[in-house]
Amino acid sequence: MPGLVTGVTPREETFTGNTISHFILEEVEKDIGPGGRSEGLPVHTRFPPEPNGYLHIGHAKAIIIDFGTAELFGGFCNLRMDDTNPVKEDEAFVRAIKDDIHWLGYDWDDRFFHASDYFEEIFGFAKELIQKGLAFVCEQTPEEVRESRGTLTSPGVESPWRNRPREESLDLFERMRAGEFEDGRYTLRAKIDMSSGNMNLRDPVIYRIQHARHHQTGDQWCIYPMYDFAHPISDSLEHITHSLCSLEFEDHRPLFDWVIDHCSLPVQTRQIEFARLDINYTVMSKRKLRSLVEEGLVDGWDDPRLPTLCGLRRRGYTPRAIRDFNERNGVSKVPSMVDIRFLEHCLREDLNERAPRAMAVLDPIRLTITNYPQDLVETFSVDNLPGDPSSGKHDITFSRHLIIERDDFEEDPPPKYYRLFPANQVRLRGSYIIHCTGCVKDSDGRITEVLAEYDPETRGGAAREGQKIRGTIHWLDETTAVKAQVRLYDNLFTVESPDDDQRDYHDLLNPDSLVVIENAYVEPWLKEDRSHIGYQFMRLGYFIHDCYETTDENLIFNRSVKLKDSYKPA
């Protein structure tokens, strides 16, 4: 089944040829050079998703930076599940996360890890801190912690337990692990600086009691380390030289460094932050995506309107287009909002080069060639990619009754309209040049049929000597066309940044984000053919078989992206 998971997308499918250069690469270069902090070490990065949701295109940026940087320097990139909070996470997401990364064309070989693999070590480093007098077991309630932390502009107050004897903290910490206390009774806190301007340094909690079953470690633990403690340790234990993450972790870096400095760790991992990807007319937050799915406003996590990787895949986006998009966007620290039209451009650019061409009619009207023999059926062979015989060929049939697009005919055309209208000539792509002789209407005045005559001299669509044909339209043979359902997708939201909008986001949803066309028609070879990158339906856009619902008998196509269209009625 196309579109379903099939392993790592091969290199040639994702190759972009872009030259990549940005500030992170420059920093890494310095770090591994003479006198650098990672001198002599192989560049080693990691992609650390929390297994609590599906990956979206924002994660793709991180993946491309993490794996891409390692690749550029001939190093390694690990995949690590950041699973330090058992109540929020689930093994079920792991499979999907791996599939999406593989689909993007990256692989981690045997370097798949969990932060939970290091729980024992992390516990040990916590004890080291206690022994060094750099951590203590605190008995403050969550409310007390909050109150004594101070505010952004005023310093906090030290916990009364801050100077508890090390032996006492050590004993309590061991008993926390042993399960002697209920959730929330104690925490382990780093002893740093309650008056720091950086809230992260005001004696942060680094361990909490949580009697919850962990999807990896089961009931082995009832205390779990916090991200700020577990992350630098996991990185260093994996010999990660560069821990690349998004901007909101910038003020966690002093804490990251503190942990690296005070625990006996093997590698001085360096954290470097970059701006996360944001795209207009959509939402990227896990919370918003989840609510769209759970409220049934979209059709699951892989709804083609969503920016999730599984959604984009189903929509017909290619890994190459997504990589190209990210590489061309660049990496910086400027909080940015990228125009979705650039994403679409990258997809078109990829598909234009390799998507087979076919004809489809979305809004059909009959075209009768009045001077064409009643029972004749001709067959034309056309290139899958016009002008590129190596792309293969497929047959199309021609007969007296054809199907064309309703808006390719105008009884009374506006200026500069050069499709079909009475007395005008037009080419039916790949077959004949015809001239329009009129149309038939029903009693309501609605056009039911367009009439034309063909020129037998123009077989194949070639114009006569000196003849200029301005318009070429797509068509199907009524006798062979196959009915299909076509799903037209558009932006999910009507405003550029649903996130900054005051209004309820339900009111910002685009009512036309999905338009289902039940009786479209396509060429018959699409019943059997399954291009994994989809097709260009000429003059309409790029479309792909819906990977889950299409069958040989019941064709369903998703529109990946429209073709550009410079036609603007005067």
Next chain:
RNA sequence: UGGGGUGUAGCCAAGCGGUAAGGCACGGGACUUUGACUCCCGCAUUCGCAGGUUCAAAUCCUGCCAUCCCAGCCA
């Protein structure tokens, strides 16, 4: 007198003391058996603002302004 970031075109983004790359979008034209593609042309006398240093400043200095992130026992 909190801390940490960021300001170059409508949107991304190069630039690293020598006189504003590139892409998207947009406008115009050529070509065209897809109003697609391709190809031309146009699109910042100016880099958040104000001073200063310099022969020379988007790049260095000072001040100001705007904007984003941080007060989970989330990541």
